Amino acid sequence: MSDRFHVSQSPQRRLPLPEFIAMLAFLFATIAFSIDAMLPALPQIGAELTPDNINRAQLILTVFVAGMGAGTLFAGPISDAIGRKRAITLGFALYGVGTVAALFANSIEFLLVARFVQGLGAAGPRIVGLALVRDLYEGREMARITSFVMMVFIIIPALAPSIGAGMIWLAGWHGVFLGFLLFALIGCAWLNLRQAETLPPERRRPLHLVPLKAAAREVLTDRQVMLCTLILTLGFGQMFGLLSSAQQLFGEAYGTGDAFPFWFAAMALLSGSGTILNAAFVTRFGMRRIAKWAYIMQTCVSAVMLFLVAGDLLPETLRFPAFFFWCVSVFFMAGVTFGNLNALALQRMGHIAGMAASIVAAISTVLATLIAAPVGLLYDGTALPVITATLICSGLAWAMMRLLND
Numbered sequence: 001m002s003d004r005f006h007v008s009q010s011p012q013r014r015l016p017l018p019e020f021i022a023m024l025a026f027l028f029a030t031i032a033f034s035i036d037a038m039l040p041a042l043p044q045i046g047a048e049l050t051p052d053n054i055n056r057a058q059l060i061l062t063v064f065v066a067g068m069g070a071g072t073l074f075a076g077p078i079s080d081a082i083g084r085k086r087a088i089t090l091g092f093a094l095y096g097v098g099t100v101a102a103l104f105a106n107s108i109e110f111l112l113v114a115r116f117v118q119g120l121g122a123a124g125p126r127i128v129g130l131a132l133v134r135d136l137y138e139g140r141e142m143a144r145i146t147s148f149v150m151m152v153f154i155i156i157p158a159l160a161p162s163i164g165a166g167m168i169w170l171a172g173w174h175g176v177f178l179g180f181l182l183f184a185l186i187g188c189a190w191l192n193l194r195q196a197e198t199l200p201p202e203r204r205r206p207l208h209l210v211p212l213k214a215a216a217r218e219v220l221t222d223r224q225v226m227l228c229t230l231i232l233t234l235g236f237g238q239m240f241g242l243l244s245s246a247q248q249l250f251g252e253a254y255g256t257g258d259a260f261p262f263w264f265a266a267m268a269l270l271s272g273s274g275t276i277l278n279a280a281f282v283t284r285f286g287m288r289r290i291a292k293w294a295y296i297m298q299t300c301v302s303a304v305m306l307f308l309v310a311g312d313l314l315p316e317t318l319r320f321p322a323f324f325f326w327c328v329s330v331f332f333m334a335g336v337t338f339g340n341l342n343a344l345a346l347q348r349m350g351h352i353a354g355m356a357a358s359i360v361a362a363i364s365t366v367l368a369t370l371i372a373a374p375v376g377l378l379y380d381g382t383a384l385p386v387i388t389a390t391l392i393c394s395g396l397a398w399a400m401m402r403l404l405n406d
Contacts, residue, residue: 014136015195017145023190024133025149027088027125030183031068034122035061036268037164037180039247040261041173048173049108056108058244058376062369063112065240067098067119068126069365075127076358077212080205083197084132087354091124092188099184102177118180125187127357134346134353135198140283142346146339147279161261205352215355224404225356228345231291231400232338232364234393237371239334241389242327244376249383254320263324270328274335287340288404295398298333301326302391309383323383330390337397344404 014020038060046057071091079087098117105111130146137145167175205211219225246264251257278290305326308314314322342360349356371389378385 019194021145021148023187023195024129026183026190027129027187028149030180030187031122031126033160033163033183034064034118034180035243036160036264037167037176038064039161039243039264040165041168041176042247043251044168044173045108045111049106049111055377055379058379059112059373060115061244062240062373062376064115064119064122065365065372066369067116068122069119069362069369070116071120071123072127072358072361072365074358075123076131076354076356076361077205077207077215078354079128079131079199080215080352080354081207083199083201083204084128084135084354085191085195085197087128088124088132088191089188091121091128092184093121094124095121095184096181097121099177099180103174105174123361127361128354130342130346130357130361131353132195132198134350134357138350139343139347140287143282143287143340143343144279146343147275147282147335149339159265161264165261199354205355212355215352216359218352219349219356219359222348224347225345225349225360227400227404228341229360229363231397231404232341232345232360233367233371234397234400235334235337235341236364236368237375238386238390238393239330240368240372241375241386242330244372245379245383245386246327248379249323249386253382254323256320267324267327268331271331271335274332275339278336278339282340287344288401291337291340292398292401294333294336295394295401298329298394299391299398301329302387302394306384306387306391309387326383326387333394 015023042057042060043054045060046054050056071094075087075091078090095118098114098119098121101117102111102114105114133142133145133149163179164176167179171178205215247257247260250260250263256263274294282290305322308322342357345360346353346356371393375385375389
C-alpha cells in the first residue's frame with residue numbers, strides 16, 4: 001500500500017488543504033495554549049495558593065496533562081461511534097466547564113480539580129483531530145500534513161506566555177482562563193461551520209463492549225503501535241519535564257524571569273524549524289529515519305550539556321546561551337518526532353483510528369506525567385534534573401527506534 005494513499009473521502013467533502021491545516025493547527029494550539037499560557041502565572045499562583053511549597057504550582061501543568069491522558073481513553077472510541085465533529089464538540093464543552101470552574105478557584109485543590117476537568121475535555125480535539133486526519137490520509141502523507149499542522153500551531157503557543165502575562169496584568173491569574181474560553185469557542189465554531197464529517201455512519205463502530213475489547217486488543221497487541229507509544233512517552237516526558245521547570249529555570253537559575261515570555265517565544269519559533277524540515281523531507285527519507293536521527297541528536301546534545309553543567313565548566317557569559325540552545329534542541333526534537341511517530345502508530349489502524357489514537361495518547365500522556373512530575377518537583381535551582389531526565393529519555397528512545405519499521 002502506498003504511503004500516499006488517500007482513503008474514504010471524496011474531494012468535495014474536504015476543506016481546501018491550507019484551511020484544513022490551519023483549522024487543525026488551531027484546535028491543537030488550544031491545547032498547547034492551555035499549558036504554555038499558564039507559565040507566567042505559576043509564581044503568582046504559588047505565592048497566593050500554596051506559599052509553603054511553591055513547587056506545587058507546577059502541578060497545575062501536570063494535572064492538566066494527566067486529565068488529558070485519562071480523557072483520551074474515551075475520546076477516540078466515542079468518536080468512532082458518534083462521528084468526529086460531535087466528539088470534538090463534546091470535548092470542547094467539557095473543557096469549557098473546567099475553564100469556568102477555574103475562573104472561580106480560590107484554593108490550589110479546587111484549581112487542580114478544574115484543570116483536570118479541562119484536560120479531560122482537551123482530549124477531544126487532541127485525539128479526535130488525529131483520527132480526523134487519519135480518515136483522510138495515511139503514512140508519509142499524514143506525517144507531512146501533521147508536520148504542517150505542528151508548524152502553524154507552534155506560532156500561537158510561542159506567544160502564549162506573552163498573552164498570558166498580559167491577561168495577568170489586566171485581570172490577575174484568573175484572567176488567563178478567559179483566554180482559554182475564547183480559544184475553545186473559536187475552534188469549536190470553526191470546526192462545526194466549515195468541516196464536513198469525515199466518518200460516515202456506515203463506518204462507525206457502536207459503543208458495545210465486545211467490539212471495543214476486540215479493537216483495543218488489536219491495538220495493544222500490535223508491536224509497531226506499542227513501540228511508537230513507548231517512544232512517544234519518552235518524548236513527551238522529557239518535554240513536559242522541561243515545561244514544568246521552565247519558569248523557575250529561566251527566572252531563578254538564569255535570572256531572565258522578566259524576559260521569560262520573550263525567550264519562550266524565541267525558543268518555540270526557532271524550534272519550529274524542525275516541523276518545516278520534517279514536512280519537507282519526510283516523504284524522501286521516511287518517518288523512522290528522521291525520528292531516529294532526532295533522538296540521536298538530542299542524546300548527544302544533552303550528554304554534552306550535562307557534562308558542562310555538572311562540571312561547572314561554562315563561563316558565566318555562556319551559561320544562559322548554552323541552556324537556551326539546549327531548550328531549543330528539546331523542542332526541535334519534538335517537532336521532528338511526534339508527527340512521524342503518530343503516523344507510524346496509526347499506519348495500519350485506519351479502520352479503528354479513534355480507538356488507536358486514544359490508546360496511543362492515553363498511555364503516552366499518562367506515563368509521561370509520571371516522568372515529568374518528579375522531574376519538576378526535583379528542581380533544585382539548577383538545570384541538572386531536567387537535563388539528566390532528557391538524556392535518559394532520548395537515549396532510550398534512540399535505542400527503541402532501531403526496532404521500528406518505516
